[in-house]
Amino acid sequence: MTRNDAEEFTAFVHATAPRLHRAALLLTGDHHLTDDLTQATYARVYASWRRVSRADDPLAYARRTLLNTYLSHRRLRRNSELPADPTRIPEHPGDDVDHATRLDLLDALAMLSPHDRAVLVLRYWEDRSVADTAHDLGITEGAVRTRSTRALQRLRPLLGADLTERTP
């Protein structure tokens, strides 16, 4: 890699890392895993930088690498994370929510399946279309809609109040 390549890569990281880092945090819900995921993503981007830098949209490549890395490790996370407690989020949108026990948004996302989480992050944080989300995740548009609807159904009870409030 030439010095120019290294400078280009550094500039790319500066321009894109905050965005990918935040997406990684929404996906993993854990700062240590976020750091690991972001570093692994940029390491792979760096390993192919000459090709990636000539692509039409290097950020799209990096985003896809992040998703692939995240989803390919979901079984490991299952081993190391506590199982989701379905009693903490009402199954039905109309259920009342006790705001005193309201969950932090990251905790709530962590109760979704990794694929559902990825769909929500792409659709509502990255603002990707259904078609783009389907392409990024390698699933059908119907599956994106189904997963999105199901995930929102579980999260909506929390949307009646300030979701950004963090648990102590």
Added chain:
Amino acid sequence: MTDHDRALAAALRERVRDEDPDLDQLIQVSTRTGARLRRRRTVGISVAGIAAGVAVIGIVGASLGGGGTTGTEPGFASQPTSAATPSGTPPDVLPTLANMDRSRADELSDIHVRVAPTLRGWQIGPVEDGFPASKGDYHLSVVVRPMDNYDSWTGGDPDRPANQVVHVGETYFVTVQPGPGVPQAVRDELVAALRYDSR
């Protein structure tokens, strides 16, 4: 988009608004790890190229030498084509993650071992198929090894003691090698925090 959906989009943005990576560390770690990945990939391609070259030489030799076969036999015609492909594919035209099939993309991003986030007071290097782990002045290394090497770690080699093997998967095994003076309790603390792929 409904009001709920807009609220979710706003909530996601607000929740991570103040979260920023350490860019200097990120660049340092990713370039170091990325350079290693690239070297490994290049070595893999070179090995494949040598294997393909040997196959081609074998085919040509068999064709020239006769041996009861000819170069037009179907069995020979198909072999060099598939085997030679990697050598004719320089790194810059390798398939992108967007183009390659899913299993291949997953294979490239395999990491078999992770460290539980509950482990406190340790410095853990970038987690891939080998990484350093330190606690104070104690230094250890965790290494994921291919199953092909397993026999050499259980065959009495003093440089490859079997008691360093801490996990055996289907296709890989993991060793934890302590540096000088590392107490057993420190090693055990790290080993207890390792999580493994089911493969």
